[in-house]
Amino acid sequence: MRIRIDSERCEGHGRCYMLAPALVEPDELGNGHEIGDGSVPPDQEGNARQAEANCPERAVLIEGDA
Amino acid sequence: MSERSERTNETGSSWPRSGHPPVKDWATDFDHTDEVWAADPYPIWDELRRTCPVAHSDRYGGTWLPTRHEDVAAIAYDTDNFTSRSVVVTNYRPPNLAPRGIAPPISSDPPFHAGARRILLPLMSPQVIAKWEPSTREYCESLVADLRGRDVIDAAQEYAQHIPVRVIARMLGFPEEDADLFRGFVHHVLEEVTLPLEQRFLGMQDLFEYLRTQVKDHIDNPRDDLTTAMLNAEMNGEPVGMEHVGGTVALLLLAGIDTTWSAIGASIWHLAGHPSDRERLVAEPQLLPTAIEEFLRAYAPVTMARLVKHDMDWKGCPMKADDWILLSFPSANRDPEFFENADEVIIDRQDNRHAAFGLGIHRCAGSHLARMELRVALEVFLDAFPVFSLEDPGAVRWAGGQVRGPRTLPLRIG
Numbered sequence: 476m477r478i479r480i481d482s483e484r485c486e487g488h489g490r491c492y493m494l495a496p497a498l499v500e501p502d503e504l505g506n507g508h509e510i511g512d513g514s515v516p517p518d519q520e521g522n523a524r525q526a527e528a529n530c531p532e533r534a535v536l537i538e539g540d541a
Numbered sequence: 542m543s544e545r546s547e548r549t550n551e552t553g554s555s556w557p558r559s560g561h562p563p564v565k566d567w568a569t570d571f572d573h574t575d576e577v578w579a580a581d582p583y584p585i586w587d588e589l590r591r592t593c594p595v596a597h598s599d600r601y602g603g604t605w606l607p608t609r610h611e612d613v614a615a616i617a618y619d620t621d622n623f624t625s626r627s628v629v630v631t632n633y634r635p636p637n638l639a640p641r642g643i644a645p646p647i648s649s650d651p652p653f654h655a656g657a658r659r660i661l662l663p664l665m666s667p668q669v670i671a672k673w674e675p676s677t678r679e680y681c682e683s684l685v686a687d688l689r690g691r692d693v694i695d696a697a698q699e700y701a702q703h704i705p706v707r708v709i710a711r712m713l714g715f716p717e718e719d720a721d722l723f724r725g726f727v728h729h730v731l732e733e734v735t736l737p738l739e740q741r742f743l744g745m746q747d748l749f750e751y752l753r754t755q756v757k758d759h760i761d762n763p764r765d766d767l768t769t770a771m772l773n774a775e776m777n778g779e780p781v782g783m784e785h786v787g788g789t790v791a792l793l794l795l796a797g798i799d800t801t802w803s804a805i806g807a808s809i810w811h812l813a814g815h816p817s818d819r820e821r822l823v824a825e826p827q828l829l830p831t832a833i834e835e836f837l838r839a840y841a842p843v844t845m846a847r848l849v850k851h852d853m854d855w856k857g858c859p860m861k862a863d864d865w866i867l868l869s870f871p872s873a874n875r876d877p878e879f880f881e882n883a884d885e886v887i888i889d890r891q892d893n894r895h896a897a898f899g900l901g902i903h904r905c906a907g908s909h910l911a912r913m914e915l916r917v918a919l920e921v922f923l924d925a926f927p928v929f930s931l932e933d934p935g936a937v938r939w940a941g942g943q944v945r946g947p948r949t950l951p952l953r954i955g
Contacts, residue, residue, distance in 0.1 A: 488898060
């Protein structure tokens with residue numbers, strides 16, 4: 476599983492890095508960015524799904540979700 | 542709607558105070574400053590969503606009210622057809638101060654908006670806001686210390702209202718003893734929306750005169766605060782200018798006070814009336830951030846506004862240039878098409894794509910500050926007062942208009 480933040484849609488609500496701080500980090504504007512290549516370790520899959528399900532702008536994308 | 546009409550009639554005697562005639566029909570004559578709306582707007586919006594999802598009222602010179610999440614989002618994202626030139630509905634249309642508007646970036650449209658927002662966001666980022674958490678907690682603890690030992694307290698007036706005023710005054714580098722003055726400005730700008738134009742103008746003059754004094758003091762005595770940071774800010778390599786600094790400082794001062802006060806108060810009000818939720822949060826404090834998002838969804842305080850840019854047919858609605866749009870994020874947050882069990886407050890709701898801080902390019906720039914204040918305020922309150930209830934549910938008073946929250950909230954402690 477991978478997590479990706481669509482920077483075109485992101486407006487910096489910050490739900491992703493509150494819910495999945497191991498996967499997403501804020502920049503100086505408060506916009507979220509996936510850490511590294513966005514790979515989601517198995518024990519972080521729940522947090523990744525939470526980040527996706529709580530983004531008001533639908534800017535959090537989960538890829539390779541089996 | 543018959544029960545609601547009766548209630549309107551019963552409160553008719555109090556109308557001269559607001560200067561507004563009673564609402565005859567919520568689908569064709571709504572008024573967001575109506576006392577029935579202030580007390581309990583949710584049944585009004587639920588009915589409109591089912592029967593008339595984009596309502597129209599002739600009040601304020603023509604106002605539209607989208608109530609579905611889909612329509613609220615579409616307008617929030619559509620900066621071609623809707624302008625943010627003014628975001629407070631009054632009987633008057635604001636002077637056209639484009640591209641900046643009176644309080645950038647909330648009053649700015651693209652493309653100017655992006656530059657004005659780029660200056661502000663780093664000053665309100667989560668990393669910056671985290672530094673303000675210890676002093677916010679200390680202040681909340683001092684407030685509860687003064688309330689300990691009392692049987693009855695007013696959680697809105699004696700607790701919630703003080704927190705955002707104090708924090709933003711410190712962040713801006715303004716005198717903390719001016720808190721009452723700030724609340725007066727907020728009341729004038731956001732609540733006294735039905736006053737005649739001259740009185741609106743005079744109130745704004747007082748606000749901007751006060752800000753001029755404070756900004757001048759920061760020019761003479763620069764220090765490490767938001768006001769000095771705005772004075773040093775540049776757009777396209779140029780200082781942003783005094784009008785821009787004053788407008789953004791006005792926004793920072795005004796936008797975070799009633800709003801966060803309302804969010805803290807509404808959360809405490811909910812817990813006072815729902816003992817099982819209160820007991821669960823006392824037992825499981827780690828659930829609080831999730832519960833806060835649900836309080837923000839269910840009791841979102843802020844309704845924004847837009848002006849229609851030009852005559853157009855919008856989804857079958859004959860909109861005219863300079864018609865108001867009441868952009869009801871609170872109603873969008875209660876849309877059953879968008880949320881499961883939208884009318885239930887579920888403090889461990891897992892999927893919560895709520896829009897309490899808006900959608901699109903005008904997402905509340907203070908959202909990270911508001912969330913921090915809300916969490917700290919509730920942590921300190923629940924820790925100090927794990928058991929409380931409504932002293933008199935009928936005595937709770939809600940402010941209506943575009944920022945809705947409890948202004949009187951008597952609680953029995955213990």
